[in-house]
Amino acid sequence: MFDRLKHRVVQAPMAGTSTPELAMAVCKAGGLGFVALGALDARNAAKAIGAVRQGTDQPFGVNLFCHAPARRDGAREAAWIDRLRPEFGRFGAEPPDRLSEIYPGFRGNDAMLSVLLAERPAIVGCHFGLPGPDQIAALKGAGCRLWATATSLAEGQAIKDAGFDAIVAQGYEAGGHRGIFDPDGPDARLDHLQLTRLLLPLGLPIVAAGAIMDRAAARAARDAGAAAVQCGTAFLRAPDAATPPAHRAALSGGRTVMTRAISGRAARCLVNDFTVIDDAEAADYPVAYDLGKALHAAAMARGHAGYGAFWAGTGAAASVERPAADTVLAISP
Incomplete structure (x- = not known):
């Protein structure tokens, strides 16, 4: 899964700011691009996936919100x-x-599942929890690799038990929504290095996420056992991202x-x-x-x-305005 990547840098799926163009640019640079589907309906999800397919023949991922109903x-x-x-x-x-x-979640969303089964993206990532068993079986049957975000060992164990292929270890320093399964549950607030080491004994590849802004941080994550690193804030100033001007300007404050x-x-x-x-x-x-x-x-x-x-993550002030491809190269461990 990771051996096909020239650079083990994953672009985080950031609903609202990541775009098909950003995913394409990262894939073309030898990293792994992701399309955020959590804020899209099935029709627009299909359009976003199609846009990436037209722009690259490299594998890419999509990401879904799996929260319980409000x-x-x-x-x-x-x-x-x-x-x-x-x-x-x-x-x-x-x-x-x-x-x-x-934003309805993916659980029970038959229209979104139909899109994924038709499009068969290389990777389907999940945030806020896990899909239903039938959805998991259908996606695996379609040949999709499954990833899910964990913020604790218990969540990592649940991801492994569900038959997933990789775990995204989201440190507390990461920007955007906390992927914790139960938003009212306890949170040890582990950073990505602590969490990576904690999850390694589960035996699944770990993708470390959380304020990884440069090659030194990426190497530290790899040295801790991560198979790859996932970066979001590092790409917010890319021209391919849909980050609003005020958001871009605020990053320098950090x-x-x-x-x-x-x-x-x-x-x-x-x-x-x-x-x-x-x-x-x-x-x-x-x-x-x-x-x-x-x-x-x-x-x-x-x-x-x-x-x-x-x-934005805690490394916001270190973000750089540059093409996404240059960010992949600057971070690649």
Whole structure:
């Protein structure tokens, strides 16, 4: 699986900022590109996969969200709307009266499964948990290699027991959404080197992820036993990425925090107006994200970018504006 790669650098599937063009560029450079499907419906997922296929004959991966359905709580959602009402008021706007579950998970998503079985991407990655047994069997039967994100040994064991082919060891320093299976469960907050060493005895290839920004960090991960490294923040300034200008500019500040305020689920974001909001009573994921996106839109309509979901890892300040291919070469261990 990894022997076919010229460079053992995996481009993280970042919903909203990674693009088919970014995946193509990484693949052409000898790394492994990924297409993020978690925020797409089946029709647009097929289009994204098709776009990569037209641009490269190299193997690539796709990534899915496997979270449980949101726990709808009308009172809690109304309270969260009221909590953010003053933030909307800063821009002369009103929050929505009701919230929607904007990102359905892959579990039970027959339309998305049909797309994957038809397209047969080389790798199907999973975040927030695992698909159902029938989905796993179908994907394996179609010849797809299966990866899943782990933040603990228990999650790694579950991934192995489900018959997966590799584990992405997501350190606490990684940008974007924490892949923890149970968002309300305990989190040891291990960095990627600690987690890689912890998962190695399971016997599956480990892909280390979390603030890997240069060759020294990649070599340290490989020395710790990782088969490859996965990088997201390192690619955010690439011209092929869909990173908004305000997000790109904020990377140089480098300060990040973990917050649930934006989406309802823990995610590492560059410090901004949203990250200082107390997230203790946030609505469940992805319902809270519906409100977060509405607030960002209201702020942007008045020229204020401080409520963006500017996901980034702790190495954000070390990101470099350059073609994705150059980043692959700069990081390759």
